[in-house]
Amino acid sequence: MTQELRSRVNADGTLELSLATVAVPELKPNEVLIRVEAAPLNPSDLGLLFGGADMSTAKVSGPTDSPVLTASISAGAMRAMAGRVGASLPVGNEGAGTVVAAGSTEAAQGLVGRTVAVAGGAMYTQYRCMDASQCLQLPHGTPAAAGASSFVNPLTALGMVETMRAEGHSALVHTAAASNLGQMLNRLCIEDGVPLVNVVRKPEQEDILRAGGAEYVCNSSLPTFMDDLVQALIATSATLAFDATGGGKLAGQILTGMEAAATSTAAEYSRYGSTRHKQVYIYGGLDRGPTELSRNFGMAWGVGGWLLTPFLQKVGPEAFQGLRQRVAAELKTTFASTYTKEVSMAEALQLDAVSVYGRQATGEKYLINPNKGAAPPS
């Protein structure tokens, strides 16, 4: 039996988070059973977990080791949930753990006792059955916590740099740049020689990035922000940005800055603005408000959504394998993650925890250990 975290949206407009106990499926020949010991609470998990609910209405009932969290979902948010009403959904995009059993194939047997990372979904569970081919085998001695975030953030950082190359840009802008992902991207860009403009909101976030070797850090809370941004854009020639905030004016400000940088060096007046294409991809929604674009950046621009999965489908399995191997090799350096706290699944459903990781604040990242406090495998 395995205990796992479930999220259900009910037809009456309530969200219900709880722990379910289910049977571990029988292993197929090429499958392994992973004792999950570390699974991050990423921003990309929260949409499925919270189901659009207003978490300020959350209440918790039931025993401490098997709590039930409920919260209300607005009528507007419920419209987007129509497809999942009544379904008890497992959660958790990625995680790592120890292989404790395996099917009959050589590939599966070879993983027994090893720490592996997977991005199979349903990772907030004590035991997860996965095909051996889906397992990223971590170097001997790697603790599960160090491999928990081997996919979403590292592949997103690599995806940003690969997208930059594929679309003909030569430098990047990144917002919410002091996040785990942002620090990772900063290290990756330094290693690969890609100029990166880091946009943050607080002085301490500037410090984190400068300590990490970042050359261009712009604080959007400062009155000098637009000037700082334009200077960094002139210095880097960045014409591609990845924006984690989504709502508000930031995406438009970046395009305005790119246009100002382009025209500051232009030889002659062009009535339609610079001809160089300027692009912002919105890959997160830290600000859920509307995106507001004051179109003072010519006509050669685009704003759009960006997601990891379609990117990986586009590059194909061979390139994907190359990226995975690079992540495994640089897991303790370029792609290292840090966490504020390790919690059990039951602890993750308590209001104090939800109020912290639910904010998605930079520097407050939680790790779920579904086997926290459980006896080690025999």
Place this chain on the structure above:
Amino acid sequence: MTQELRSRVNADGTLELSLATVAVPELKPNEVLIRVEAAPLNPSDLGLLFGGADMSTAKVSGPTDSPVLTASISAGAMRAMAGRVGASLPVGNEGAGTVVAAGSTEAAQGLVGRTVAVAGGAMYTQYRCMDASQCLQLPHGTPAAAGASSFVNPLTALGMVETMRAEGHSALVHTAAASNLGQMLNRLCIEDGVPLVNVVRKPEQEDILRAGGAEYVCNSSLPTFMDDLVQALIATSATLAFDATGGGKLAGQILTGMEAAATSTAAEYSRYGSTRHKQVYIYGGLDRGPTELSRNFGMAWGVGGWLLTPFLQKVGPEAFQGLRQRVAAELKTTFASTYTKEVSMAEALQLDAVSVYGRQATGEKYLINPNKGAAPPS
């Protein structure tokens, strides 16, 4: 000598429109001299003409046959004008007229006496010197007024359909759909079998399009607009829109409608929304306010600028030639334009005229005849 219309932005933040008298340049062997008899006042001309000025501050002085219009430009708008301060710029993207003189080549001589259309810029002038290769020769007997809009609107309509095909969409949405361009696009889509969703703001605009055979017409002023739009998007499967308004919520509403249409037929819940890419290209700025996107349309979306010139560069000279020939052949049918009024250049600088064509209102299109009232060529 030729009289031509000039636009100048002065360093003190004023716009000055006037008529200048300049010498006609000597013809090169392959050039022809066109007596310009018809040049439209397109929305795409107004940016250069008005130079970002607040036209509600416009004043006119000078004699009726050589007026000088002045207007103030805000400090914000002046920043975007830095590249043209002090320069006296000719205006007018396109027009048509009679070839009254030619250089020595056979190609140039062959055009003498013919009506030709050109998109050379500086068309608000009595006589325009052009290379023969740039002239679109109109069928015998075509009046200049019928050929005045042979480039911008027809090629934009064709560009929209070609972009749709090139980017893998199968139907279109168009806003400000009762404009000359919109009616043209409606005829083109009917002829080419492309499903088209026409978005307008007034009942009489609905009538114009339905009388033109349009099947899907949605009025954004009606309370049923979003429902009407979603139904039309379900019926057409349109995932590409061209938006002339730019500012406000319309672009976002179209994406929301496309997403609702996509998910209404989806088999299962997808946490990131439908995977079908939904695109809005903004090609005009009838609403100069910010574009506001309420991102409730998943992650597979894009909004961006679209301009005719880069499109034509992308398709290359051969395809461009094919499009030009189609326009010439269908100038009286698919690509016919209608005008509210024909004015001289001096009349175009009077406040009553500016207040009408400056609004860019659907159904109020002006045509400049730089030789209005002048003696016909001897």
